[in-house]
Amino acid sequence: MVSTQSAKPIVEVRGLVNRFGKQTVHDNLDLDIMPREVLGVVGGSGTGKSVLLRSIVGLRRPNAGSVKVFGQDLQALSEEQRSLQERRFGVLFQSGALFSSLTVAENIALPLVEHIGLSRRDADHLARMKVLLAGLPAEAADKYPSMLSGGMVKRAALARALALDPDILFLDEPTAGLDPIGAAAFDQLIRTLCDALGLSVFLVTHDLDTLYAICDRVAVLSQKRVLIADTLERVAQTDDTWVQDYFHGPRGRAAAYQHPAAGE
Amino acid sequence: MPDTSPFIRLPDAQRDSLCLSGDWTLANYAELRSLTAELPGDAVKQARIDLSGIAHIDTAGAQLICDMLGVDRLQQVLSGDTGLNRERQTLLARIATTCPRGPDPEQAGANPLIEMLERIGVSMGQHWAHVIELLGFIGLTLSGLFSSLFRPRSWRPTAIAVQIEQTGLNAVPIVALLTFMVGAVIAFLGATVLQTFGASIYTVDLVAFSFLREFGVLLTAILMAGRTASAFTAQIGSMKSNEEIDAIRALGLNPLELLVLPRVIALLITLPALTFIAMLSGLLGGAMVCAFTLDISPVMFINLLHDDVGVRHFLLGMAKAPVFAFLVAIIGCLEGFKVSGSAESVGEHTTSSVVQCIFVVILVDALAALFYMEMGW
Numbered sequence: 001m002v003s004t005q006s007a008k009p010i011v012e013v014r015g016l017v018n019r020f021g022k023q024t025v026h027d028n029l030d031l032d033i034m035p036r037e038v039l040g041v042v043g044g045s046g047t048g049k050s051v052l053l054r055s056i057v058g059l060r061r062p063n064a065g066s067v068k069v070f071g072q073d074l075q076a077l078s079e080e081q082r083s084l085q086e087r088r089f090g091v092l093f094q095s096g097a098l099f100s101s102l103t104v105a106e107n108i109a110l111p112l113v114e115h116i117g118l119s120r121r122d123a124d125h126l127a128r129m130k131v132l133l134a135g136l137p138a139e140a141a142d143k144y145p146s147m148l149s150g151g152m153v154k155r156a157a158l159a160r161a162l163a164l165d166p167d168i169l170f171l172d173e174p175t176a177g178l179d180p181i182g183a184a185a186f187d188q189l190i191r192t193l194c195d196a197l198g199l200s201v202f203l204v205t206h207d208l209d210t211l212y213a214i215c216d217r218v219a220v221l222s223q224k225r226v227l228i229a230d231t232l233e234r235v236a237q238t239d240d241t242w243v244q245d246y247f248h249g250p251r252g253r254a255a256a257y258q259h260p261a262a263g264e
Numbered sequence: 265m266p267d268t269s270p271f272i273r274l275p276d277a278q279r280d281s282l283c284l285s286g287d288w289t290l291a292n293y294a295e296l297r298s299l300t301a302e303l304p305g306d307a308v309k310q311a312r313i314d315l316s317g318i319a320h321i322d323t324a325g326a327q328l329i330c331d332m333l334g335v336d337r338l339q340q341v342l343s344g345d346t347g348l349n350r351e352r353q354t355l356l357a358r359i360a361t362t363c364p365r366g367p368d369p370e371q372a373g374a375n376p377l378i379e380m381l382e383r384i385g386v387s388m389g390q391h392w393a394h395v396i397e398l399l400g401f402i403g404l405t406l407s408g409l410f411s412s413l414f415r416p417r418s419w420r421p422t423a424i425a426v427q428i429e430q431t432g433l434n435a436v437p438i439v440a441l442l443t444f445m446v447g448a449v450i451a452f453l454g455a456t457v458l459q460t461f462g463a464s465i466y467t468v469d470l471v472a473f474s475f476l477r478e479f480g481v482l483l484t485a486i487l488m489a490g491r492t493a494s495a496f497t498a499q500i501g502s503m504k505s506n507e508e509i510d511a512i513r514a515l516g517l518n519p520l521e522l523l524v525l526p527r528v529i530a531l532l533i534t535l536p537a538l539t540f541i542a543m544l545s546g547l548l549g550g551a552m553v554c555a556f557t558l559d560i561s562p563v564m565f566i567n568l569l570h571d572d573v574g575v576r577h578f579l580l581g582m583a584k585a586p587v588f589a590f591l592v593a594i595i596g597c598l599e600g601f602k603v604s605g606s607a608e609s610v611g612e613h614t615t616s617s618v619v620q621c622i623f624v625v626i627l628v629d630a631l632a633a634l635f636y637m638e639m640g641w
Contacts, residue, residue, distance in 0.1 A: 059510055083516045091514035097507035111515045160515075 500600025
C-alpha cells in the first residue's frame with residue numbers, strides 16, 4: 001500500500017451541498033480521491049454515502065458545490081466532453097443493475113460497442129476476457145442475469161464496470177449480501193485489480209473486514225460532511241462517539257484482530 | 265392450570281396484592297385491554313403487584329402490563345423479586361424501556377370542508393406540474409428524434425424492429441377482431457334505427473363514415489393505450505426500480521436514445537398500419553351484417569362506398585394516427601421513468617399511463633373533430 005500523499009487528487013469535491021426538500025444530507029462537504037488508492041467510505045444509515053457517490057459520478061446534480069474530476073468541473077463541460085470524462089468511471093450499483101434482457105457478455109459488450117465502436121465480434125471477445133478477469137467461469141458469459149446467483153451478479157456487474165478500462169471504480173456496498181467466503185474473495189479481487197490496473201477505488205461499505213483488508217484510506221461521513229479521511233489507524237483513534245462505537249464495538253474489534261496492522 | 269383463572273385479581277380480604285395470571289398474549293389482547301381499562305386507578309398505585317401467576321406472556325401482553333402500571337411502577341416492580349424467570353424479566357424490562365411515556369400523538373381534528381378544499385388545491389397543483397412535465401418530455405423527445413435523425417450511428421434498427429413486432433404484429437389479431445365486431449355493431453345500429461325512415465341503405469354510409477373518420481383510429485389508439493402504453497411503462501418502470509436506468513447513465517449512454525426513441529418510432533409506424541387494418545376490418549364487419557340482415561350484397565356495398573364516400577374521409581382519419589401514436593408512446597415512457605422503486609409504484613404508474621393515454625386520445629380526437637367541422641372537411 002503505497003503512500004500517495006504527494007500526488008494530485010484525481011477527484012476533488014469541494015463545498016458539496018445536497019438537499020432533498022427540507023432535508024439537507026450534505027452541507028459543505030469536501031473530499032479527495034487520490035490516484036491508485038482504495039478509499040473506503042463509511043457512515044451511519046442516512047448519512048448520504050450513496051448520494052455522495054451519485055453526485056460524483058454525475059447521476060445527481062448537487063444543490064451547490066463543485067466536483068472536479070481529473071482537474072475538470074463536470075457540470076461545466078458540454079455534453080460530449082462530459083460523456084468522454086464519464087467513460088473514465090466504472091460504477092457498480094448495490095444490486096448489480098445488470099440489464100435484464102441481455103446476457104452477461106452482451107451487458108459488458110454494450111459500452112464497448114456504443115462508445116468505442118468495436119464490432120460485435122471484437123466486443124464479445126473482449127467481454128469474455130473481462131468475465132474471466134472478474135473471477136466468473138466462462139459459461140457465465142452466456143447466461144441471463146436472472147439465472148445467476150447474487151455473488152455472480154456482483155462479479156458480472158464488476159466486469160461491466162471494468163469494460164472500458166476506467167481510471168476510477170465506484171463500488172456501492174459490493175459485499176452486501178455475500179457469504180463470508182465470497183465477500184473475502186471479492187475484496188481480494190478488488191485489491192488485485194487495483195494494483196494490477198492502477199485504478200482508484202471509491203468503496204461505500206459497511207463491511208469492517210473490507211475496510212481492514214483492502215482500504216488504503218477511510219473517509220467517515222458524519223454530520224453532513226466528511227469527518228475525517230485518513231489511514232485506518234488514525235481514523236480508528238478519532239475522538240468521536242460514533243467512530244469509536246463503529247471501530248471498537250465487538251465486530252470492530254473482531255475485524256481488527258483478524259487483520260493486524262498491515263504495515264503503512 | 266385451570267382455564268378459568270381470571271387475568272387480574274384485585275386485592276381483597278385474602279390477599280393484599282394485585283395478582284396477574286393466565287395467558288397475557290396476543291390471543292387475549294382484546295379482552296385484556298378492556299380489563300385493564302376498567303381497573304380503578306388507585307388499585308394499581310397502592311397494592312403490591314404479583315406477577316408470578318402469569319402462564320404465557322408475549323410483547324403484546326407485556327405492553328399492556330406496562331400501560332397498566334406505568335413505566336416507573338413497572339421498573340420498580342421489576343427491581344424487586346417478581347417470581348418470574350429470567351426471560352420474562354428481560355422481556356418486561358425491554359418493553360419498559362421502549363414504552364412511550366405519553367399518550368399516542370393526537371390526530372389533529374380537521375374540518376372536513378377545509379381538508380377537501382386543501383386536497384382539491386394540492387391535486388390541481390399536481391395536475392398542472394404534470395402537464396408541464398409532459399410538455400417538457402415531448403419537447404425532449406422531439407429534439408432527440410431530430411438530432412438522432414442526422415446521425416445514422418445512433419439508429420437502433422434492432423430495437424425498433426423488436427418493438428414493431430411486439431406493438432404491431434402481435435396486435436393485428438386483436439385489433440382486427442375487435443374492430444370487426446364494432447363494425448358489425450354499428451351496422452346493426454344503422455339497420456335498426458334507419459329502418460323506421462326507410463333509409464336502411466344509408467347503413468353503408470353510416471359504417472363507412474364512422475369507421476374511416478373516427479372509430480378506426482380511435483379504437484386502435486385506445487387498444488394501443490391499454491396494450492402498449494402499459495407495456496412500455498412496466499418495462500421502463502421495472503428497469504428504473506432495478507437501477508438499470510442509472511446503470512445506462514453511468515455507462516455514459518442516453519436512456520432517451522436507447523429506450524424511448526425506438527419505442528416512439530416503432531409506434532409511429534405500427535399505429536397507422538393498424539389503423540388501416542382496423543378500417544378494413546370494420547368495413548368488413550359492417551358489410552357482413554349488411555349482407556345478412558339488410559340484403560345489401562357485397563358488390564352493392566362496395567359500389568355505395570365508391571359513390572358516396574370519398575377518399576377524403578380516409579385521409580382525415582389517418583391523419584390523426586401519427587399524433588395518437590406519438591402521444592401514447594410518450595405517455596407510456598414518461599410514466600415508466602416516474603416509477604420510484606416499489607412494486608406498488610410500478611402498478612400505480614402503469615394504471616395512470618393507460619388512463620392518461622385514453623383521456624388524451626379522446627380529447628385530441630374531439631378537438632380534431634371540431635377542427636375538421638370548422639374547416640368544412
